[in-house]
Amino acid sequence: MNIIQSICPRCGSPSREGNLCDVCLVSETEWMQYEPRVFLVRCQSCGSLKKQSQWSDEPCNREEIEYESAGSAIHLHKDLSSPEMEIRLESNSENRTFAYITVTGILYGISVRDECSIEIIWQNEACDRCRRLHGNYYEGIIQVRAVGRKATQEEEDRARDIALSVEQELQESGDRLSFISKIEEGREGLDIIVGSQAIGEQIARTLVRRLGGRYTMHPTLIGEKDGKKIYRITYSVRFPRYTRGDIIRVKGVFGEVLFCQGRTMTYLDLRTGDTRNISDTVQTEYIGNIRDADQYAVIYTDGDMIGIMDSVSGETREIKGHSWRPVTIGDMVRIFQHHDLFLVM
Numbered sequence: 001m002n003i004i005q006s007i008c009p010r011c012g013s014p015s016r017e018g019n020l021c022d023v024c025l026v027s028e029t030e031w032m033q034y035e036p037r038v039f040l041v042r043c044q045s046c047g048s049l050k051k052q053s054q055w056s057d058e059p060c061n062r063e064e065i066e067y068e069s070a071g072s073a074i075h076l077h078k079d080l081s082s083p084e085m086e087i088r089l090e091s092n093s094e095n096r097t098f099a100y101i102t103v104t105g106i107l108y109g110i111s112v113r114d115e116c117s118i119e120i121i122w123q124n125e126a127c128d129r130c131r132r133l134h135g136n137y138y139e140g141i142i143q144v145r146a147v148g149r150k151a152t153q154e155e156e157d158r159a160r161d162i163a164l165s166v167e168q169e170l171q172e173s174g175d176r177l178s179f180i181s182k183i184e185e186g187r188e189g190l191d192i193i194v195g196s197q198a199i200g201e202q203i204a205r206t207l208v209r210r211l212g213g214r215y216t217m218h219p220t221l222i223g224e225k226d227g228k229k230i231y232r233i234t235y236s237v238r239f240p241r242y243t244r245g246d247i248i249r250v251k252g253v254f255g256e257v258l259f260c261q262g263r264t265m266t267y268l269d270l271r272t273g274d275t276r277n278i279s280d281t282v283q284t285e286y287i288g289n290i291r292d293a294d295q296y297a298v299i300y301t302d303g304d305m306i307g308i309m310d311s312v313s314g315e316t317r318e319i320k321g322h323s324w325r326p327v328t329i330g331d332m333v334r335i336f337q338h339h340d341l342f343l344v345m
Helices: 022-028 062-072 128-134 153-172 197-211
Strands: 032-034 037-042 049-051 054-056 074-076 080-093 096-107 110-124 140-146 180-185 190-194 214-225 228-239 246-250 253-261 264-269 275-279 285-289 294-302 305-310 316-320 332-338 341-344
Touching (some): 022 110, 037 062, 062 096, 062 110, 074 080, 074 096, 140 197, 153 180, 190 197, 197 214, 197 228, 197 253, 285 332, 305 332, 316 341
Parallel strands (some): 037 110, 140 228
Antiparallel strands (some): 049 054, 080 096, 096 110, 180 190, 214 228, 253 264, 264 275, 294 305, 332 341
């Protein structure tokens, strides 16, 4: 006859060192706990979700959110191994869903199974961004202008596209409050109204980097909150005096503006054909734009002289060409006239 050295003090079955056997240990262990209700907060205007007091634009559909929330409401014992969870959703109304959950696993070598139901309640709340948008809140205005002229339609269109791309980049990086409230096109130029100083400065810097010119910031004190002064900033963006295609005179030499970047202008020297860079502080004179040039047909060449004919009037003229821009009989060339001077473009 074998005498069992260690028995379960509760049921008398064999056990290790006189402790509870696995069956009794399982019956004594609360291995699954759950939250009977889960509250989900969404913005009815933009669809963003509120997670732990923070709003998120992370894209996902309602069913995925409910599955994830129901699973997160289940808390399992650390000793449970091989857990499996089956979730069935049943929508009761637009703002209420019940999740019926079955959980199985292995606890101390014994298979366990339990069931529960969790009520998922949807609540609507205006998010931080929509509250500001609908409340006409803004922290800055970007005034897009040009020095000594009105910005061209092309410049304003590009400025609009750049501003929207900056907004998209910041939104995708998680900066929800960096938004554009509206873009207004007035007689003086473009005004871009923004919801944060971060996006205001980012747009101003990007506009100047891509389209040239410079910008300055002009803060205005609008109030105080919690002992901290609140400012609204005007970002004054000024595009260069010249734009691509302008014809200028630099130190007596004519040139065609190619592009401006920052405070540097790049132009084509029409005398030599060289590309040159100058600071925007260098004195220059505006002559016109290549859009004002006329088309002429080349009817003969003689050294550095070329004969041209107006294809409309039939008028002929002999002008001096450029050695760096050879032409042949039959070519069509653009000629810009400045007083008595004819420039081959």
